[in-house]
Amino acid sequence: MEGILQELPELLLATVVDLSSGRLLAAYTKQAQSDPYKVTTHAVATARHLARLSAQPGLATQQLEDLVLVLDEQFHVLRLTADQQWGCLLLVYTHDTNLALAREVLRKHSSQ
Numbered sequence: 269m270e271g272i273l274q275e276l277p278e279l280l281l282a283t284v285v286d287l288s289s290g291r292l293l294a295a296y297t298k299q300a301q302s303d304p305y306k307v308t309t310h311a312v313a314t315a316r317h318l319a320r321l322s323a324q325p326g327l328a329t330q331q332l333e334d335l336v337l338v339l340d341e342q343f344h345v346l347r348l349t350a351d352q353q354w355g356c357l358l359l360v361y362t363h364d365t366n367l368a369l370a371r372e373v374l375r376k377h378s379s380q
Contacts (some may be wrong), residue, residue, distance in 0.1 A: 269294050271377045272356070278364040280342070283357045287316070293354065296332045302359075311335060311346045311357050319352070332373060343367050347374040 272282055273296065283304045284294040284345035290312055319332045331352075337344040343365065345358045355380045360370055 269296060272358065274371055275373045275377075276358070276360060276365060276370065279358060279360055281307060281357070281359040284354060285312055285357065286354050287312060287348065287352060307344075307359070308357050311337075311344065312355065315346055315348060315355065334374075336367070336371070338362075338367070343370055345370050345374055347371075349378055353376045 269284060279296070279302075280299060281297045281302050281304055282295070283292055287307050290309060292305055292308060295308075297304050305378060310344055315335050316337065320353060321327055322330055322332070333348060335346040335348075339362075341362055342359055342360055343361060344357065344359050345367075346355050348355045356374055358370060358374055
């Protein structure tokens with residue numbers, strides 16, 4: 269989490285979650301009104317649903333790595349670890365951070 273905060277100081281919210289239990293392992297928010305648990309719960313539920321799609325024909329060799337939600341003013345990026353044990357979610361304003369940069373920072377720090 270510290271590395272992500274150093275590289276993305278404009279970060280609005282970041283969480284690390286255990287995917288099997290949905291339990292937050294770490295959380296950071298810049299805004300008092302943000303609820304990291306609620307935001308992460310919805311993102312993890314969506315990722316779990318999408319991960320089930322790998323059972324579909326033609327997708328058996330594919331694995332969900334990122335879930336990116338682009339809103340008018342925010343990017344929400346959920347990165348899953350290779351072993352699918354945990355995920356890291358971050359939220360940034362679109363005017364503060366490039367989506368490619370946010371994904372790269374998240375990829376780098378979630379693989380450590």
